[in-house]
Each structure stands twice: as C-alpha cells, then as structure tokens.
Amino acid sequence: MLVWPLGPDRAAEWRDIRLTALRDAPDAFDATLADWQHRPLADFAQRLADVPTFAAGDRVGAPLAVASWLAGLDPQHPRRGWLLAVFAHPQARGRGYADAAIRAAMADASRSGADSMGLNVRATNIPAQRLYHRLGFRAVQGLRVTNAHGLPEIQMILSPLLPPQ
Numbered sequence: 001m002l003v004w005p006l007g008p009d010r011a012a013e014w015r016d017i018r019l020t021a022l023r024d025a026p027d028a029f030d031a032t033l034a035d036w037q038h039r040p041l042a043d044f045a046q047r048l049a050d051v052p053t054f055a056a057g058d059r060v061g062a063p064l065a066v067a068s069w070l071a072g073l074d075p076q077h078p079r080r081g082w083l084l085a086v087f088a089h090p091q092a093r094g095r096g097y098a099d100a101a102i103r104a105a106m107a108d109a110s111r112s113g114a115d116s117m118g119l120n121v122r123a124t125n126i127p128a129q130r131l132y133h134r135l136g137f138r139a140v141q142g143l144r145v146t147n148a149h150g151l152p153e154i155q156m157i158l159s160p161l162l163p164p165q
Contacts (some may be wrong), residue, residue, distance in 0.1 A: 001096060003104045004060050006053040011045035014053060017063050018044070021087035028122055029085065030148035051084065052112075054104035056097040064089050065097035067105040071114055081109035081161065083119040086128070098131060106135075106161060116159035120145055123152040132156050 006014050015036075022033040036043075047053075051070055055063030065088035069081045083105060088098040106117055119137065121128050129139075137156035145153045 001056060001058065001100055002060055003054060003056045003100045005104075005108075006048050006055050006063070006066065008045035008049045010055075010061075011041050011048055013055065013061060013063055014048055014066070015041060015044040017055070017066050017087065017089070018085070020089065021066075021085070024090065025087065027147070027149050027151055028087075028125065052105065052108050053085070054101045054108070056100040056104070057092075063101075064092035065101045067098065067101040069105040069109045069114075069117070071109070071112065074118065077116065077118075079113060079115040080157075080159075081106070081112075081114035081117045083117055086119075093127070099135070102131075102135060106158075110161050114161050116157060117161050118155060118157050120147065120153040120155050122147070123154050129154065129156070 019037055022029060022031060022036060051068045053066060053068040055066050057064040067083060068085040069083050071081050072078060073082045074080050086098060086102060109117060121132060137158045140155045140157055143155050145155050147153050
C-alpha cells in the first residue's frame with residue numbers, strides 16, 4: 001500500500017475520487033455531486049492548494065481512499081485540526097486504505113502544530129465510527145450535530161494528537 005499527498009498537480013486524481021464519493025455517499029458530505037460534477041479541473045486544483053489531502057492505494061495515481069484536514073475551524077480550540085472528506089472506494093473498505101490516508105492527514109496536522117483532531121460522521125455510519133474509534137477518536141457525548149442535509153452526525157475528538165512516528 002502506498003500513501004501520497006494530493007497537491008494541485010494531482011487534481012484529476014482528486015476529481016475522480018471526489019465525484020465517486022459524492023455519487024456513492026451523497027448524504028455523507030456537505031457538498032453535493034451537482035455542486036462539483038461540472039466544475040473545471042482548476043477548481044479541484046484550488047481545493048487541493050487550500051486543503052491538505054492524502055491518498056492511499058496500490059499505485060500512485062490511483063487513489064482508493066482519501067482524507068483531508070483543516071485547522072482553524074473551531075475558535076474555542078484553535079490548534080485542533082478537523083478531518084474532512086474521508087472516503088474509501090467500496091472495494092477498498094476494510095482493507096486499511098482509509099486508515100492509511102487518515103493517518104497521513106493526522107501526521108501532517110501534527111507537524112503543522114495541531115494538538116488534537118476532530119471530525120463529524122453520520123450517526124448511521126457504524127463502520128466509519130468503528131474505524132475512527134480504532135484510531136483513538138471518542139464521541140463527544142451530549143452534542144447534537146447535523147450535516148448540511150439535516151441528518152444527524154456524531155462529533156468525535158482525538159486528543160492529544162500524537163506526533164508522527
């Protein structure tokens with residue numbers, strides 16, 4: 001298994017897996033397929049310039065899973081990174097690809113000064129919750145969160161975010 005960063009020069013890779021994610025799991029993301037399917041490649045490149053994103057697969061150029069992260073989304077926790085846009089192709093699920101992409105994103109966040117990591121996951125997505133739990137994330141109890149579609153989500157936090165090894 002290989003893991004690599006997706007920078008603007010790899011926008012076509014990001015476009016392909018992002019559109020697959022939006023098609024296969026439309027309720028899991030705030031963005032929609034209609035938002036992205038007709039955008040020029042330059043928009044995908046700009047997103048990769050703004051948001052650190054990592055891919056995992058059997059060969060560079062053919063991502064089977066991706067994960068992104070951002071800082072500064074929570075004013076109460078300015079050093080918390082937020083895991084975003086995690087997706088694994090159905091044939092790659094349960095095989096460690098998403099785990100590898102997430103670990104790469106968390107390592108990058110740690111190198112960039114993040115001291116914890118948060119995420120939101122659909123309340124009905126039990127396999128993803130199990131993955132995040134294995135990675136050390138814990139659900140925030142008593143917090144009610146919904147996504148852009150009004151569907152319930154669970155917020156999970158990993159603290160502290162350990163430096164990469």
